[in-house]
Amino acid sequence: MTEEYKKLLRQVLCYTESYLENISQTSPFPDQNCIDELKRFHESLPITPSDPMEVMELLNQIGGKGTTAQIGGRYFGFVNGGLLPVSHAAQWLTDTWNQNSALYLMSPIASVLEQICEQWLIELLNLDINTAAGLVTGSSNAIICALTAARNHILRKQGYDVVEHGMRGAPPIRIIVNEQAHSSIWSALSILGIGKQEVIAAPVDGRGSICVEKLPMLNENTLLIIQAGNVTGGAFDPIDQLCDQSNLAKTWVHIDGAFGLWAAASRKYKKLVTGLEKADSYSVDCHKTLNAGYDCGIVLCKNRKALMDAMHATGSYIQYSKNRDGMLYTTEMSRRARSVVLWATLKQLGRSGVENLIDALGEKAEYFANGLEKAGFVIINPVSFNQFICKCNSPELTQKVLGNIQNSGVCWCSGGKWDNEPIIRVSVCSHATTFGDIDKSISAFVSALKSSNIQ
Numbered sequence: 001m002t003e004e005y006k007k008l009l010r011q012v013l014c015y016t017e018s019y020l021e022n023i024s025q026t027s028p029f030p031d032q033n034c035i036d037e038l039k040r041f042h043e044s045l046p047i048t049p050s051d052p053m054e055v056m057e058l059l060n061q062i063g064g065k066g067t068t069a070q071i072g073g074r075y076f077g078f079v080n081g082g083l084l085p086v087s088h089a090a091q092w093l094t095d096t097w098n099q100n101s102a103l104y105l106m107s108p109i110a111s112v113l114e115q116i117c118e119q120w121l122i123e124l125l126n127l128d129i130n131t132a133a134g135l136v137t138g139s140s141n142a143i144i145c146a147l148t149a150a151r152n153h154i155l156r157k158q159g160y161d162v163v164e165h166g167m168r169g170a171p172p173i174r175i176i177v178n179e180q181a182h183s184s185i186w187s188a189l190s191i192l193g194i195g196k197q198e199v200i201a202a203p204v205d206g207r208g209s210i211c212v213e214k215l216p217m218l219n220e221n222t223l224l225i226i227q228a229g230n231v232t233g234g235a236f237d238p239i240d241q242l243c244d245q246s247n248l249a250k251t252w253v254h255i256d257g258a259f260g261l262w263a264a265a266s267r268k269y270k271k272l273v274t275g276l277e278k279a280d281s282y283s284v285d286c287h288k289t290l291n292a293g294y295d296c297g298i299v300l301c302k303n304r305k306a307l308m309d310a311m312h313a314t315g316s317y318i319q320y321s322k323n324r325d326g327m328l329y330t331t332e333m334s335r336r337a338r339s340v341v342l343w344a345t346l347k348q349l350g351r352s353g354v355e356n357l358i359d360a361l362g363e364k365a366e367y368f369a370n371g372l373e374k375a376g377f378v379i380i381n382p383v384s385f386n387q388f389i390c391k392c393n394s395p396e397l398t399q400k401v402l403g404n405i406q407n408s409g410v411c412w413c414s415g416g417k418w419d420n421e422p423i424i425r426v427s428v429c430s431h432a433t434t435f436g437d438i439d440k441s442i443s444a445f446v447s448a449l450k451s452s453n454i455q
């Protein structure tokens with residue numbers, strides 16, 4: 001290792017320390033000056049190499065200021081998780097190792113830890129003992145993997161091999177989806193050759209949760225896609241009842257549990273996902289509720305063979321081993337060694353650490369919502385997990401207030417629509433959020449409301 005290389009990494013450690021030291025005073029979204037400065041990146045492709053130290057300096061100085069303070073305590077946008085110290089550190093080490101986790105032969109450590117993570121996830125989430133896990137970029141990809149396994153399995157039961165013959169001549173599949181499904185479900189279906197017009201919407205109640213009594217007919221050629229956690233309203237579908245009906249009809253059930261599946265690891269919240277072990281496949285993110293950092297999604301499939309058959313890749317140069325070859329469970333071959341980061345996170349937290357993390361997010365979401373309600377905001381649904389939506393007395397006011405919150409420099413929330421009206425979404429998704437952060441954020445909401453009333 002050269003002195004320059006060492007110096008470079010030490011310099012980056014300094015940058016990291018200073019970023020972390022300042023995070024609690026940093027605006028959750030960069031101000032206009034910082035965004036204007038990003039123009040400095042616009043140049044034509046350099047003709048010749050430059051000093052890596054200078055590259056990192058530019059990145060730190062200008063790039064760092066163009067970040068959202070997502071690892072701070074007052075970023076409540078979308079459902080973007082925070083980053084635990086152990087996960088951060090494990091990412092660094094993993095990056096140093098630069099492992100490709102496609103095959104055991106490419107990285108024994110990634111393979112061994114992937115196997116262990118699979119077992120631990122089964123225990124933690126109380127899944128069927130044979131469940132297979134594949135580590136992917138995020139839920140969008142996990143959903144593609146799971147729905148491919150489901151589609152191929154349902155068609156194979158009808159004597160049709162879609163891998164050989166394609167979708168054009170395939171017998172029909174009944175696809176039933178929570179009418180408020182996340183957009184990634186629709187894109188996955190379209191990638192699988194299934195159009196929106198072919199999908200049957202399962203009607204939901206006022207909170208966005210499937211009404212069991214209005215569930216369209218199920219049969220053995222049905223794929224039912226439900227959710228543990230509506231990305232806007234936060235509601236969970238009645239998993240237990242939906243799975244019971246599906247099991248009777250031999251329907252494949254997929255649960256999109258990007259952030260909500262983690263409820264299974266908490267004694268307080270697991271009632272939200274009662275019966276989840278009866279489903280066939282799941283998609284979940286470790287970068288959301290678990291705070292393990294990007295990118296770390298998981299596809300889980302009870303029928304291991306169905307997932308492996310669907311993802312199967314061959315090539316004369318591919319050398320499978322008796323050990324776990326991670327690529328067999330995903331659409332991806334070359335992959336960073338996500339298992340290392342996931343293992344380190346679960347090893348450090350243990351069962352009770354995961355539970356405390358989840359419970360704290362939920363408790364703080366409730367505290368936040370109560371504070372806002374007292375301050376005159378309308379909380380639209382009861383808070384069931386880590387996120388909620390709220391509004392003001394008129395749609396125009398809600399829009400204005402959201403704009404003022406986003407410009408407050410104190411906290412940051414994203415918007416959305418509920419019942420065709422604008423809303424403010426609050427997702428408490430970082431371990432770094434303290435009650436003090438929430439008090440400051442509630443004050444920022446109140447100031448935003450006051451100044452919007454004047455505007």
Ligand SMILES: *Cc1c(COP(=O)(O)O)cnc(C)c1O
Nearest residue numbers: 079138139140182184231258285
């Ligand atoms: C975030 C999310 C997704 C998509 O996950 P990515 O990791 O962003 O690909 C899907 N479904 C729900 C409910 C989500 O919250």
